[in-house]
Amino acid sequence: MLRAYLLVAAAVFAIGLFGVLSRRNAIGILLGIELMLNAVNINLVAFARAGAGLAGWILALFMIAITVTEVAVGLAIVIVIFRVRRTVEADHLDLLRG
Amino acid sequence: MTGETLGLVAVAAVLVGASVLVVLARNLFHSVLWLALALVATAGLFLLLHAEFLAGVQVLLYAGGVVTIVVFAIMLTERLVGQTLRQMNRGIGGGAVVALAVFGGIAAVVLRAPLGPAPAGPGPTTAALGARLLDDWVLAFEVLGVLLVAALLGAVYLARTDD
Numbered sequence: 161m162l163r164a165y166l167l168v169a170a171a172v173f174a175i176g177l178f179g180v181l182s183r184r185n186a187i188g189i190l191l192g193i194e195l196m197l198n199a200v201n202i203n204l205v206a207f208a209r210a211g212a213g214l215a216g217w218i219l220a221l222f223m224i225a226i227t228v229t230e231v232a233v234g235l236a237i238v239i240v241i242f243r244v245r246r247t248v249e250a251d252h253l254d255l256l257r258g
Numbered sequence: 259m260t261g262e263t264l265g266l267v268a269v270a271a272v273l274v275g276a277s278v279l280v281v282l283a284r285n286l287f288h289s290v291l292w293l294a295l296a297l298v299a300t301a302g303l304f305l306l307l308h309a310e311f312l313a314g315v316q317v318l319l320y321a322g323g324v325v326t327i328v329v330f331a332i333m334l335t336e337r338l339v340g341q342t343l344r345q346m347n348r349g350i351g352g353g354a355v356v357a358l359a360v361f362g363g364i365a366a367v368v369l370r371a372p373l374g375p376a377p378a379g380p381g382p383t384t385a386a387l388g389a390r391l392l393d394d395w396v397l398a399f400e401v402l403g404v405l406l407v408a409a410l411l412g413a414v415y416l417a418r419t420d421d
Contacts, residue, residue, distance in 0.1 A: 161262070161263075161266075163368055163369065163371075164270070165303070165307070166364075166368045167365060167368055167369075168266075168270045168274065168303070170361055170365055170368065171274050171277075172273060172274065172277050173360070173364070174357040174358065174361035174364075175274070175277040175278055175280075175281055176277070176281070177353075178281055178353045178354060178356075179280060180353075181349050181350075181352065181353030181356060181357070182281065182349055182353040183281070185286060187286060187328065187331055187332055188286060190328070191281075191289055191290065191328070194293060194320075194324065195277055195280060195281070195293070195296065198297060198300050198320070201300065201312075201316075202300060205303070205304050205312060206307060208307070208381065208382060209307045209308065209309070210373070211374075213381070214382040214386055214387055214390050217309060217312060217387050218387065220309075220312055221312065221387075222398065224312075224315055224316065224320065225319070225406065226405070227320075228320075228323055228324060228406075229406055229409030229410075230409075231324050231327065231328070232409050232410060233413050233416070235327055235328065235331040235413070235417075236413035236414075236416035236417040238331055238335060239331060239335060239416075240416050240417065242334070242335040243419075248335045
């Protein structure tokens with residue numbers, strides 16, 4: 161059973177990774193990151209069930225809370241970028257390119 | 259087929275399908291709605307794993323909080339709401355190859371790993387989780403609270419206008 165959960169999580173992680181690599185919009189990239197972090201949570205809870213016990217739950221709880229802060233700050237940054245550059249397309253944000 | 263296997267197959271199908279639509283939907287709004295479905299399906303997985311409290315946290319924080327603020331961010335940054343511009347960049351082929359390779363690598367490790375059978379007896383309980391959080395992990399718990407406040411203040415500071 162544990163194997164099945166881990167495979168589902170791996171699939172979600174790979175899908176999220178594809179989203180991060182292929183999306184043009186910065187918000188779309190953030191959605192991909194959400195999927196990847198979500199896959200990690202599935203792993204943690206599955207391991208908790210398979211013998212790791214409470215440690216897995218506590219890690220998952222902290223992961224969820226930290227992910228929420230990450231999204232809040234990330235979206236605030238996206239909004240500031242949009243205000244300054246009038247675009248949130250990651251390909252156009254190349255100010256630091258030499 | 260036991261009930262848990264059946265539930266796992268159903269929830270996993272919904273989760274993977276919704277995840278694919280999150281990354282492939284041409285309209286970013288639809289993307290977020292599929293993400294909400296994927297996150298709720300994850301809560302279903304947590305229920306199958308007997309982590310009821312985490313399933314509740316998942317629905318409240320992710321499906322409730324994250325999806326809401328992402329929708330706000332889209333409304334603030336898309337000049338033409340509902341437009342279906344090209345959403346994919348040139349990296350779509352390379353991205354697919356990398357994602358498949360990562361999945362293959364993880365799957366190979368998972369399939370070969372010597373995993374024992376799940377231990378019998380009840381797993382962790384929510385009551386024990388609460389007790390441990392406010393006992394061994396109380397320092398990390400409090401630091402997490404400080405982090406949440408700092409992140410919210412930072413987000414408000416970044417996103418507000420100057421005047």
